[in-house]
Amino acid sequence: MNIFDRKINFDALLKFSHITPSTQQHLKKVYASFALCMFVAAAGAYVHVVTHFIQAGLLSALGSLGLMIWLMATPHSHETEQKRLGLLAGFAFLTGVGLGPALELCIAINPSILPTAFMGTAMIFTCFSLSALYARRRSYLFLGGILMSAMSLMFLSSLGNLFFGSIWLFQANLYMGLLVMCGFVLFDTQLIIEKAENGDKDYIWHCIDLFLDFVTLFRKLMLILALNEKDKKKEKK
Template sequence: MEAFFEGQAGSWSYDSLKNFRQISTSVQKHLRLVYLTLCSALVASAAGVYLHILFNIGGILTMLGCFAGITFVMNTPPSENRKRLGYLMATAVLEGASIGPLFELILDFDPRILVTGFVGTSLAFACFSGAAIVSKRREFLYLGGLLSAGFSVLFWMRFASFIFGSSASMFNFELYLGLLIFLGYIVFDTQEIIEKAHHGDLDYVKHALTLFTDFIAVLVRILVIMLKNSAEKKREENKRKKRS
């Protein structure tokens, strides 16, 4: 047991956090471009949320438009990156509008949840993505099969709850399981992007889209969990006030 902890301490020293020798200069430049594009997509998504709050545009149509935008990004050749970048930003705006109702609900309930949830998601994303970057190449690619299996379980649970109805315990299980799965996808997708870049796939638009979907999936689940916990606390406080 002591040897285990000594090994872990040695592999996670401060020097190891600065060690990017396994990642070539071209891949490092690619990663910087990917994360810059990701940040731009998040800003565009925030604009989509704001548009929903102003004009109430979020709904099924924006969700379908988001899926169409993803299809355009994936099917447009990399030689037309300007067009693909425009598709990505449009997709991000439509995604923001689609989750706008959740943000509007949280703003009416407690705006502090939004700030805490976004900061928490950003920290979690930075930690998991950073862990994938500083780890050995292909170390976490084995997670792909496990995550796919977990996502399949999540899909069939959602399908069953749609047909037979969902209980509170099943909803909570789906919520936390989905959060764990998409946190795992952050690690897996980051290492897969690095590996693809080493083999010449420098499609930063597609890679930014992958990380964008991971970020939004984690953010939504964290916000729902925080909103649910905050609502339960308020109910308990109201019950105590009535008893007293």
């Protein structure tokens, strides 16, 4: 029997029998909003790189925080849907602007870092998202406590590193942060499914969870590649 003659049923691969049809429709809205955020964030990052606005990092952080609070305070309903989508787009744009300083740093070191980091992040995000979607319901929700504990440990070590100034501790935090964010993709995806199954259909707010996971993954992977590239240049000298 020739194994290459077997036909792959791609329709079966895309079926999520353990997820109800209403939740599947909700997930489509979540990922459609996520795609919108990615496009708008890319536009924001491009604007910063072109304009070289020095204070963009601080101002965009404050602006995105304000829009997030505004979005949180705006109830989810059909009447407020367009307004909340506008707030979501504004939040994504300012988040993209906030990435500008890190992008400029990587461009100065080696412009090829950016596409490599983006493709790597996209692959990581896609693989872990699919793992969460195909896995049994609630199977990754136990990660919540572990991930929050790891985040607390990373925060404390970052504070301590302000006094020690250790590059090794900084790099360890980067790699640990990358691993933790992979866990958050699993956790947040299954948490969104669980919330939707229980009647929470706020796809705009659920989109923010995944968008922040992607942005944080991208930022950490970009910095890791930038540091590795700087080390290679030092060795050549």
